[in-house]
Amino acid sequence: MHNRPPDYSPIEEYGIVGNLETCALVAPNGSVDWFPFPHLESPSIFASILDTDLGGRFRIGPENSFETDRQYIDETNVLETTFHTTDGTATVTDFMPPAGQVSHPKKVLYRKVECTAGAVELGVELDPQFDYGRAKTRIESLEEGVLVDGNEERTLLESPIPLAIEDGRITGELSLESGDTEWFLLRCTGAEHASTDPDAALDKTIEYWSDWAHNCHPANGCVFAGPWHDQVVRSQLVLKLLTHAETGAIAAAPTTSLPEEIGGVRNWDYRFNWLRDAGFTVQALMNLGTADEANAYFDWFMDLCRADEPAAIQPLYGLHGEANLEERELDHFEGYRGSHPVRIGNGAAEQRQHDIYGELLLAVDEIRQHGRDLTDTEWTRIRGIVDYVREIWDQPDAGIWEVRGEDQHFVYSKVLCWVALDRGIAIATDGDHDAPIEAWQEVHKRIKDDVLENGFDDDIGAFVQAYGTDALDATGLLLPIVGFLPFDDERIQGTITAVQNRLAEDEVFVQRYDGEDGLPGDEGAFVLCSCWLVDALALSGRVAAARSRFEALLEYLNPLGLVAEEIDTETGAHLGNFPQAFSHIGIVNSALYLGYVLGHKTPGPVPMGIRLGEPVESDTTNQQS
Incomplete structure (x- = not known):
C-alpha cells in the first residue's frame, strides 16, 4: 500500500x-x-x-x-x-x-x-x-x-x-x-x-x-500535590512498564540506538538495568506507594551481589540477570535518520564504575528507612561491598557516564565510595551488625579529605569532574543530596552557581558535563541533570527558582507525558532512548523534593536529600500549590 x-x-x-x-x-x-x-x-x-x-x-x-x-x-x-x-x-x-x-x-x-x-x-x-x-x-x-x-x-x-x-x-x-x-x-x-x-x-x-496507579487526591495532602501531579502518575506508569514482571528488574529504556545526536555515533542499547539507578529508583518507588515494586527490585539487585568477590559486580545486567551483554553492531540497519551504528548489547557492562557501590548502599539505606529489616545474608553481602570499597576507592574508573576514554579519578565516583562507607557505618551501627567500624571510619575520613583537596577547584569555586581537570559535571549537584556536604556549604553553593553558568541553558536545561569523553560529536541536554538542578535549588532554599525550572522542563514532555534521555536545546526535539526511566525517576524525585519544601509531608520517612543533605530552610509563603 x-x-x-x-x-x-x-x-x-x-x-x-x-x-x-x-x-x-x-x-x-x-x-x-x-x-x-x-x-x-x-x-x-x-x-x-x-x-x-x-x-x-x-x-x-x-x-x-x-x-x-x-x-x-x-x-x-x-x-x-x-x-x-x-x-x-x-x-x-x-x-x-x-x-x-x-x-x-x-x-x-x-x-x-x-x-x-x-x-x-x-x-x-x-x-x-x-x-x-x-x-x-x-x-x-x-x-x-x-x-x-x-x-x-x-x-x-x-x-x-x-x-x-x-x-x-x-x-x-x-x-x-x-x-x-x-x-x-x-x-x-x-x-x-x-x-x-x-x-x-x-x-x-x-x-x-x-x-495500580498512584490514586490519591492531590488536595488531600499528597506530597506530589501541584500542577505536576498527573505527570508524576504518568512517570510511575512508565516505570512500571519498564519493570520485568518475573524478576523485578527495571530497564533504563525500552529501545536501542536512538541517537543522542541525529546522524551521530552516540547510539546505545538501554534495554538493561544499571545498578547506579538503584538508590534514586527505590526512593521514587517507595514514595509513590509502590513498595512491592521497590522490594522486588531490591531483592533482584541484592541477588546479583551474592558473588564472593564484589569486584564481580557489573555496572549493568540483563533483565534476567544476564552478565554477558556483548556489544555488537547491526550493519544492515541504517539507524534512526541515518544515525549509525545500531548497537545491541552494551560494552559498558565490562567497565569499572566505582560509583555503583555507593548507589547500592543508598538503596539499602532507603529501603531500611522504610522499615525493611536486613537478613544476615544481605548484611554479609553489603559488608563485603563496603570492605571492597576500602580497597579500590583510590583507583581510577570509567565513572557514572561510562566514558570510553581512559579511566580517571572522577570526583563523583570518589564521593560515592565515601557514601558506601558512610551508609555502611550507619546501617551497621543502627542495626547492630558485625562490622569493622573503626577501619571503615578511617577510610571514610581519608576519602573525604582526598576529595576536598583534589576535587575542588578554588579558581572556579566548584567541584570539578575529575582530579586534574577544570571540566564541570552535573553530578556535583548531588554531593549535598547524598550527604557529602550540607547545602549551605559555600563549596556546594559555588558548584551550583558554576553549573548554572557553564552547563545550564535557557533556565530549563542542564548538560551532563563539558569535558572530553572519548567520543566524537555532541549530545542534547540531559533531562535527569535538569532535574538535579531543580533539586539542588529547592533544597538550597531557592524554591521559586526551582519551581520555575521544573515547570518549564515539564513543558518539553510529549503530550502523552513521556520523555527521552535528552532534549535538543535549540529545537526541543527529544534525543536518545525513549522513554527513559532515569528521566522519569528524576521527575518523580524533583516533584517529591518540591512537594516537601512546599509543606506537603511524605507518609513515610523524610526523603533522602532532606535526611542526608541538611537543606537550607526557606520561606515558602505563597508557594503552596
Whole structure:
C-alpha cells in the first residue's frame, strides 16, 4: 500500500504500551515501529524506528491526509490514537494485558479500531521482520488471518478483513462507518490460538492499571500535590512498564540506538538495568506507594551481589540477570535518520564504575528507612561491598557516564565510595551488625579529605569532574543530596552557581558535563541533570527558582507525558532512548523534593536529600500549590 517506506517519526511523537515483559512503540500514524519479543532485550519483530525500509512495522491508519489526537485512558497504559479525516473520525486503541495480572494471553498486541463519526477508510500493513530483520520469513494465509513464521518466532494476525500478500508485506483496507468497531489481534509465539475475549481483555487491563496507579487526591495532602501531579502518575506508569514482571528488574529504556545526536555515533542499547539507578529508583518507588515494586527490585539487585568477590559486580545486567551483554553492531540497519551504528548489547557492562557501590548502599539505606529489616545474608553481602570499597576507592574508573576514554579519578565516583562507607557505618551501627567500624571510619575520613583537596577547584569555586581537570559535571549537584556536604556549604553553593553558568541553558536545561569523553560529536541536554538542578535549588532554599525550572522542563514532555534521555536545546526535539526511566525517576524525585519544601509531608520517612543533605530552610509563603 506504500510505494516507499514512510519517513521517520520524531522520537517525541511516540507512545508506548507493554505487558511487563516487553514494550511496543506506536507512532502517531498508527504504526507499531518498535516491538522486541518475547522480552524487552530480545530481537525485534518490528524495528522501522531504526530502519524504515528493513525494520518492519504494523500500521493501521489513514492513507490520505489526517490529523491525530493521542491520549492514554486515565491512569492506564492503554493508548488511544484518534484520526480525524475529511470524512470521519476513528480511534485505534492499543494495549497488551500485563503478565501475571490479567487472565488473558499476555503475548497478544490488541488493536481496537472504532469509527466514532462519519466514515473512514484505513489501510492495514503488516511487515514482520524477525531478529532485527535478519530472519527469513514464511507467510501463510489462514481463515482467521495471516501466519508469519520467522524461524524461532512467529506471529498470527487475526484480522476481520481479507489480507493480501505481496513482496513479503501483508496489506488490507478497512472501511468503517460511525458506530462500527473491529479488532486486530497480533498473536505472538505461544498465543497463536489462545482463547481470548478482546473486549474483556481491554476492561481487565484498564482495571489493573487504574487500581495500580498512584490514586490519591492531590488536595488531600499528597506530597506530589501541584500542577505536576498527573505527570508524576504518568512517570510511575512508565516505570512500571519498564519493570520485568518475573524478576523485578527495571530497564533504563525500552529501545536501542536512538541517537543522542541525529546522524551521530552516540547510539546505545538501554534495554538493561544499571545498578547506579538503584538508590534514586527505590526512593521514587517507595514514595509513590509502590513498595512491592521497590522490594522486588531490591531483592533482584541484592541477588546479583551474592558473588564472593564484589569486584564481580557489573555496572549493568540483563533483565534476567544476564552478565554477558556483548556489544555488537547491526550493519544492515541504517539507524534512526541515518544515525549509525545500531548497537545491541552494551560494552559498558565490562567497565569499572566505582560509583555503583555507593548507589547500592543508598538503596539499602532507603529501603531500611522504610522499615525493611536486613537478613544476615544481605548484611554479609553489603559488608563485603563496603570492605571492597576500602580497597579500590583510590583507583581510577570509567565513572557514572561510562566514558570510553581512559579511566580517571572522577570526583563523583570518589564521593560515592565515601557514601558506601558512610551508609555502611550507619546501617551497621543502627542495626547492630558485625562490622569493622573503626577501619571503615578511617577510610571514610581519608576519602573525604582526598576529595576536598583534589576535587575542588578554588579558581572556579566548584567541584570539578575529575582530579586534574577544570571540566564541570552535573553530578556535583548531588554531593549535598547524598550527604557529602550540607547545602549551605559555600563549596556546594559555588558548584551550583558554576553549573548554572557553564552547563545550564535557557533556565530549563542542564548538560551532563563539558569535558572530553572519548567520543566524537555532541549530545542534547540531559533531562535527569535538569532535574538535579531543580533539586539542588529547592533544597538550597531557592524554591521559586526551582519551581520555575521544573515547570518549564515539564513543558518539553510529549503530550502523552513521556520523555527521552535528552532534549535538543535549540529545537526541543527529544534525543536518545525513549522513554527513559532515569528521566522519569528524576521527575518523580524533583516533584517529591518540591512537594516537601512546599509543606506537603511524605507518609513515610523524610526523603533522602532532606535526611542526608541538611537543606537550607526557606520561606515558602505563597508557594503552596
